[in-house]
Amino acid sequence: MNSFRKRTAVRIAAISILLAAVASPVAWFVAQEHAEEGTVSLAIEETQRLLRRFDAIELSQPDAQEHALEAANIISGGMFDIVEIYDQGGAKLASAFSADGKAIEALLPKHERPTYTTASYTSMKLDDNRWVLRIFVPLHAAADDKAAKITGYFEGVRVVPAWQHQQMIANALSAALMVILASLLCGAVIYPVVVHLSTDNERKAREVLDSHISIMEALGRSVAKRDSDTGAHNYRVAWIAACIAERLGLSDAEMQSLIIGSFLHDVGKIGIPDAILLKPGKLDEEEFKIMRTHVMQGEEIVSGISWLDGAYAVVAGHHEKWNGSGYPRNLSGESIPLAARIFAVADVFDALCSKRPYKEPMGFDAAMAILVADTGSHFDPSVMAAFSPIARHLFDRLAKCDENAVRKLLDDQVRSHFEI
Numbered sequence: 375m376n377s378f379r380k381r382t383a384v385r386i387a388a389i390s391i392l393l394a395a396v397a398s399p400v401a402w403f404v405a406q407e408h409a410e411e412g413t414v415s416l417a418i419e420e421t422q423r424l425l426r427r428f429d430a431i432e433l434s435q436p437d438a439q440e441h442a443l444e445a446a447n448i449i450s451g452g453m454f455d456i457v458e459i460y461d462q463g464g465a466k467l468a469s470a471f472s473a474d475g476k477a478i479e480a481l482l483p484k485h486e487r488p489t490y491t492t493a494s495y496t497s498m499k500l501d502d503n504r505w506v507l508r509i510f511v512p513l514h515a516a517a518d519d520k521a522a523k524i525t526g527y528f529e530g531v532r533v534v535p536a537w538q539h540q541q542m543i544a545n546a547l548s549a550a551l552m553v554i555l556a557s558l559l560c561g562a563v564i565y566p567v568v569v570h571l572s573t574d575n576e577r578k579a580r581e582v583l584d585s586h587i588s589i590m591e592a593l594g595r596s597v598a599k600r601d602s603d604t605g606a607h608n609y610r611v612a613w614i615a616a617c618i619a620e621r622l623g624l625s626d627a628e629m630q631s632l633i634i635g636s637f638l639h640d641v642g643k644i645g646i647p648d649a650i651l652l653k654p655g656k657l658d659e660e661e662f663k664i665m666r667t668h669v670m671q672g673e674e675i676v677s678g679i680s681w682l683d684g685a686y687a688v689v690a691g692h693h694e695k696w697n698g699s700g701y702p703r704n705l706s707g708e709s710i711p712l713a714a715r716i717f718a719v720a721d722v723f724d725a726l727c728s729k730r731p732y733k734e735p736m737g738f739d740a741a742m743a744i745l746v747a748d749t750g751s752h753f754d755p756s757v758m759a760a761f762s763p764i765a766r767h768l769f770d771r772l773a774k775c776d777e778n779a780v781r782k783l784l785d786d787q788v789r790s791h792f793e794i
Contacts, residue, residue: 635688
């Protein structure tokens with residue numbers, strides 16, 4: 375399993391577990407509430423049936439107390455353990471208790487004279503750990519008309535039996551477990567879909583990136599071939615610059631910009647006449663002035679193309695010098711982009727060590743002597759400090775490489791830092 379799939383699996387699992395952790399208590403609570411409400415609804419329905427049977431709904435009649443007491447005694451032996459019936463004014467007409475009801479009566483909180491207009495209930499755990507439901511029901515003259523006048527009040531307390539309590543808990547637990555299972559199954563189903571879509575997007579992104587890199591290489595080679603009859607220079611300087619940048623700890627995004635910029639640093643030379651670009655001797659002042667315009671021309675080429683934006687820093691600043699004597703803007707010190715400062719060392723080192731139409735290659739010691747002498751004037755001392763320990767290794771490695779071999783070296787770095 376690659377790192378992406380591991381990250382995806384971990385994240386989906388974490389989300390699934392979090393969802394289960396949040397949703398399962400909610401499911402537990404809802405199931406518990408539904409169980410209680412079901413018990414209460416059944417109790418209310420059965421109670422109202424018995425009250426009507428014993429004519430204990432209309433409680434303003436002379437024999438209302440007798441009927442209320444008769445109904446209370448019957449109900450207290452069935453759905454409820456404590457039964458209290460009140461008249462329209464809230465005066466108690468009758469009360470009855472089962473054995474359990476008598477045992478818990480003193481543990482129940484007292485309440486005011488009833489004046490409520492809608493049915494309700496409370497669920498509570500008593501000090502002796504018994505669980506009870508306390509139900510309050512206004513009695514209406516018309517059973518199916520909640521807008522009808524209230525003729526009295528019924529209050530009942532049910533001690534929930536252990537078996538019923540355990541059944542409610544089991545049902546609530548089942549609901550919570552079902553939510554947990556659903557969350558985990560959902561994550562398991564989503565994972566392959568996400569991986570498939572991501573793999574497809576990654577493949578397409580790779581294809582786009584590969585095409586961009588191919589265009590970059592083609593553009594860079596076309597410039598390099600005009601200048602030195604080889605495309606190896608761009609591969610070498612990009613690889614050297616990337617090696618220095620790795621020692622300096624640049625991020626992948628910074629490495630990408632550096633590599634693209636290194637490869638396209640001289641793209642502006644497309645606009646320089648061959649008579650100047652390929653002149654074997656030293657350029658005169660007018661020719662050198664024209665040669666310098668390749669920086670501005672390169673800036674124009676890479677500007678406005680989103681995937682080449684990162685190249686701008688190197689293209690625009692690779693001829694600037696640490697002491698401000700470079701061109702075209704005479705930038706100095708850290709005002710020169712770091713990518714351009716890194717590239718400047720790589721470019722000069724490769725230029726000194728490579729054969730050009732106008733010169734033979736220089737040996738390692740002679741080339742390094744020039745770079746060391748120009749440190750602090752041309753080159754950033756911190757970049758040189760990173761480059762010097764690896765310079766000999768890079769020189770020896772490149773000495774054994776033709777253009778294809780150097781391209782392979784750079785390709786490995788591209789695939790690492792561009793996440794291909």
